Amino acid sequence: MTERIAAHVRTRGADFRTIEEPLALPEALDAIDGADVVVVDCLTLWLSNLLGRGDAEAQVGERVEALCAALGRRRFHALVITNEVGLGIVPEAPLGRLFRDVAGARTSGWRPSRRDSPGDPGTVLRLRPSRWRSRRPSRPKPKPKPKPTAKPGDLR
DSSP states (O other): OHHHHHHHHHHHOTTEEEEOOSSOHHHHHHTOOSOSEEEEEOHHHHHHHHHHTTOOHHHHHHHHHHHHHHHHHOSSEEEEEOOOOSSSOOOSSHHHHHHHHIIIIIHHTOOOSOOOSTTSTTSOOOSSOSOOOOSSOOOOOOOOOOOOOOOTTOOO
16 A cells, blocks of 8 residues: 555646545645645545544544544645545445435535635535546437338238
């Protein structure tokens, strides 16, 4: 996993600072100075870590609010990476359902106090705005063949 993360950081280049903070994400963002673009990788993993250490839903909500406040105070562009959650099956375990609720519906509406560009958090950047479709050109539908009509004496 460490090698995968390092590869992601290398492909982003020196123009991006990547933050992978397991628990103290708002505090890590507040401590950044001199960055132009910061990539937060990843919100759903951060939420998972909070729940994994035993934080209740209300505590996670407070941490999300602290994150929004930190993003509102920032002096850099922030790209917050998150995973799509909630479009699959309903998890069987209570912790799984709580994670789905917290990572999906409860944080999908989060908004920082400062929204000064279309890329600010709270704006969904759709990399694939529609379902995948074949790149083959569509073929015209064939014209229906006329139904044969029987004439008297044709049947023998």
